Amino acid sequence: MEEQLFAAARAAMAKAHAPYSKFPVGAAILAEDGATYAGANIENLSFPEGWCAETTAISHMVMGGAKRIKAVAVIAEKLALCPPCGGCRQRLAEFSSPDTLVFLCDEAGVQTRMRMDALLPHAFATDVIG
Numbered sequence: 001m002e003e004q005l006f007a008a009a010r011a012a013m014a015k016a017h018a019p020y021s022k023f024p025v026g027a028a029i030l031a032e033d034g035a036t037y038a039g040a041n042i043e044n045l046s047f048p049e050g051w052c053a054e055t056t057a058i059s060h061m062v063m064g065g066a067k068r069i070k071a072v073a074v075i076a077e078k079l080a081l082c083p084p085c086g087g088c089r090q091r092l093a094e095f096s097s098p099d100t101l102v103f104l105c106d107e108a109g110v111q112t113r114m115r116m117d118a119l120l121p122h123a124f125a126t127d128v129i130g
């Protein structure tokens with residue numbers, strides 16, 4: 001399962017549109033339906049209008065009809081490991097459980113594994129707002 005998600009994230013990274021940062025990122029989600037949804041970062045000449053690989057993968061998952069994330073893998077071409085940014089942590093948390101798995105990858109494969117509640121402790125959630 002890890003290997004398959006890693007391969008999907010790496011294949012997605014090859015599709016990144018990152019001419020400005022030159023920092024391609026790929027993400028792949030294993031959803032509760034057993035399907036894999038992948039994404040890459042898509043930048044824009046108007047720099048703030050771009051978005052992250054994880055966000056592309058989430059949008060594919062939702063449009064594919066799935067709403068729960070079992071595991072997510074992330075890989076960046078130019079960084080040893082690429083932990084999701086703060087905004088993506090919140091977006092992932094929307095569709096995750098505390099035990100959702102997060103795999104941080106490099107070219108060789110999955111290097112670091114953690115649970116969602118370790119990646120985003122004290123997440124903003126409905127039990128906070130009541």
Ligand SMILES: O=c1ccn([C@H]2C[C@H](O)[C@@H](CO)O2)c(=O)[nH]1
Nearest residue numbers: 021023025041052053083084085
């Ligand atoms: O977790 C991350 C962090 C950054 N990026 C993208 C955003 C931007 O296109 C580029 C440089 O920040 O990397 C991601 O896709 N995921």
Ligand SMILES: [Zn+2]
Nearest residue numbers: 052085087088
């Ligand atoms: Zn992000």
